[in-house]
Amino acid sequence: MFYSPAVSGNPTPERASTRTFNLADLFEIVADTVPDRTALVCPAPANGHARGTDVRWTYRQLDERANRLGHHLLDHGVASGDHVAVLSWNRAEWIEAELGIYKARASVINVNYRYVADELRYMLDNSDAVAIVFERTFAPMVAEVRGDAPKLRHFVVIDDGDASASDRGGAVAKAVAQLGAIDYEDALAAASPERGFPPRSPDDLYILYTGGTTGMPKGVLWRAEDIFFAALGGGGFGQAPITTPEELAGRVAGDDAINVNVVNSPVMHGGGQWTTFIGFFGGGTVVLNCDHHFDGQHVARIASDEHATSIMVVGDAMARPLADAIEDPDDDYDLSSVLVVGSGGAILSKAIREELQALLPNAMVMDSFGASETGHAGTVMDLERGGPRFTMNPTTNVLDEEGRPVKPGSGQVGKLARRGHIPLGYYKDEEKTAATFLVDPDGERWVIPGDSATIDDDGTLNLLGRGSVCINTGGEKVYPEEVEAALKAHRDVFDAVVVGVPDERFQERVVAIVTPRPGAMLELAELQAFCRTKIAGYKVPRQLHVTDEIPRTPVGKPDYRQAKRIAVNERSE
Numbered sequence: 144m145f146y147s148p149a150v151s152g153n154p155t156p157e158r159a160s161t162r163t164f165n166l167a168d169l170f171e172i173v174a175d176t177v178p179d180r181t182a183l184v185c186p187a188p189a190n191g192h193a194r195g196t197d198v199r200w201t202y203r204q205l206d207e208r209a210n211r212l213g214h215h216l217l218d219h220g221v222a223s224g225d226h227v228a229v230l231s232w233n234r235a236e237w238i239e240a241e242l243g244i245y246k247a248r249a250s251v252i253n254v255n256y257r258y259v260a261d262e263l264r265y266m267l268d269n270s271d272a273v274a275i276v277f278e279r280t281f282a283p284m285v286a287e288v289r290g291d292a293p294k295l296r297h298f299v300v301i302d303d304g305d306a307s308a309s310d311r312g313g314a315v316a317k318a319v320a321q322l323g324a325i326d327y328e329d330a331l332a333a334a335s336p337e338r339g340f341p342p343r344s345p346d347d348l349y350i351l352y353t354g355g356t357t358g359m360p361k362g363v364l365w366r367a368e369d370i371f372f373a374a375l376g377g378g379g380f381g382q383a384p385i386t387t388p389e390e391l392a393g394r395v396a397g398d399d400a401i402n403v404n405v406v407n408s409p410v411m412h413g414g415g416q417w418t419t420f421i422g423f424f425g426g427g428t429v430v431l432n433c434d435h436h437f438d439g440q441h442v443a444r445i446a447s448d449e450h451a452t453s454i455m456v457v458g459d460a461m462a463r464p465l466a467d468a469i470e471d472p473d474d475d476y477d478l479s480s481v482l483v484v485g486s487g488g489a490i491l492s493k494a495i496r497e498e499l500q501a502l503l504p505n506a507m508v509m510d511s512f513g514a515s516e517t518g519h520a521g522t523v524m525d526l527e528r529g530g531p532r533f534t535m536n537p538t539t540n541v542l543d544e545e546g547r548p549v550k551p552g553s554g555q556v557g558k559l560a561r562r563g564h565i566p567l568g569y570y571k572d573e574e575k576t577a578a579t580f581l582v583d584p585d586g587e588r589w590v591i592p593g594d595s596a597t598i599d600d601d602g603t604l605n606l607l608g609r610g611s612v613c614i615n616t617g618g619e620k621v622y623p624e625e626v627e628a629a630l631k632a633h634r635d636v637f638d639a640v641v642v643g644v645p646d647e648r649f650q651e652r653v654v655a656i657v658t659p660r661p662g663a664m665l666e667l668a669e670l671q672a673f674c675r676t677k678i679a680g681y682k683v684p685r686q687l688h689v690t691d692e693i694p695r696t697p698v699g700k701p702d703y704r705q706a707k708r709i710a711v712n713e714r715s716e
Contacts, residue, residue: 217340640694
C-alpha cells in the first residue's frame, strides 16, 4: 500500500547567484537579454468586444508594466506569500498582472471567467485572496461576494470597454465605487517602472486552481523552481535542463530563430499560462488570442499576419474550425511560416491530425500530455490503436496498486504517475493531498492524478483516461477518450463526447453525444458498424444523441457532467 509523505517538496540548496529559479527572476533575465524584441502581441478581437486597440509590447515594456503592478500591490499592503486573484478574459493585462504578482513575491489565483457568484465566492474564500485584479464587467459579481471573502481587501479594475455600453442601470459603475476599486492604468501610472524588489526565492509558490472532472476547484501548490522544470521547459524542450538561472540567457533564440506562437488557450488555465511562459523563456513572441469565442478564420488571419511559427490549440474543439478556415477556398492565408500545430489539454483525433498535416505539409502536428499536478508528462506518438500513445518523460511511469511500476508489455492497467519536480500538494486540502501525492515502498514520492494507462514493450505509454469518468458496462471498463477517438475518425463526425448512463442489465451503457459535419446525417447503426472496426464491441455506443454543440469547458475539454445530464434526459424522453 501507499503511504503519505512526511515531508513535501524538493529542497533547493542555497545559491550564490542573485538570480534564482523564480519565474519573475527568469523573465527578467530574458528581458535583459532581448529588451527590444517583441514579447507580447494582443490583436484586437474580431467578435465585437470593444476592448481597445492592438497591444504590442517589447520585453522591456512588458517588464516595466509588470514592475509597476508589482510595486502598486506592495504599496497597498500585499505582502510576500499573499494570494492575488485575477478574473479576466485573455488580454495583455492578465499577463502583466501575473508577472507583477510574481515580482512582488505573491501568488496568482486564476479565476475562471465563466464562474457564477457562488463559484467565485468559493474561490476567493478558499484561496484566501487578499486582492483581486478584474475586468470592469465582473464588478457586480465581485461586489456581491466580497463579504464572504474575509481576507479580500484590495481591488484593481481593468476597463474592458464593454461595461459602459451594457451597464444595467449603472450597476457596474455602482459596484466599482462600492468596492473602492482603483483603475488599472491609474495604478500603473502612479507606481515605479523600475525593479527594486526584495530578493526572491525558488520556493515562492506558483498556485494553479484546477476544477478537474468532479468536485470543487483545488489549488495545486508548486514551488517556482519545480513548475519551471516540470512544465515550462527547464531552459528549452529537447535540451538538457539548465543548471543555473543565468544559463537561460544563452538559451534565448537568436534574431533569426524567434518562435512566434499564437496562443489560443485561456490564460486562466494552466495550458495557456505554460505555453505563454515557455514562449517567454525562449525569447519568443507570444501572440495571445483575446476573442471571447474561438473563430478559426480569425486565428488563421492572426497567424498569417504575424508570420507565426506555431499555433497552439486545445483539442478538436479548436483544431477543427481552424482546419475548416485554412481549407476555405475563399480565404487566402499565408501559413508557410507555421512549423508546429500543437494541442495541450485535449487530444487531437487522428482524423483532424491528418487533415491539418495535409493542409500544412511543412508543419508538425502534435499533442502534449500533462495535468495541473504533473506538468508536461509526454508527447503523443499516434492514435492507430484508437487511444493516444505517448512517449514518456523520464520521470513518468505507470504504477500498480502497490506503487510498483507495471511490467512493460504486460497489458496491466495502472495509474499514470510522476516523480521529481512535482507539487507540494493541494491548498488547504490535506485529505486530497494524501490521496494524490504518495510515497512508494522504496521511499520515492509520486503524484498520481488519476489517469489510467498501460505501457508497451518499447516503453510507449497508452493513455486510457481519467478513472472518474470511466464507464463500467457489464463488468468491463470503457474509457471515453478511446471511444471518442473512434467516433471522430468517421468522416461525418465533427465532434463527439462519450459518457455512461445507468442501465438495468449492464450497470452502465455507453452513450455517444455527437455533432455532425454540416449537411451530414448520422445514424446509430452506421456509427456502431464503423466503431467496431476500431474498438472492441463492448465499447461501441449503444445510444446516440445528435446535438448542434458538444458541451465543453472554457478551455475546450469535454464537460462530462453536462454531457451526462444531456444523455440521461435524452434517454428519459
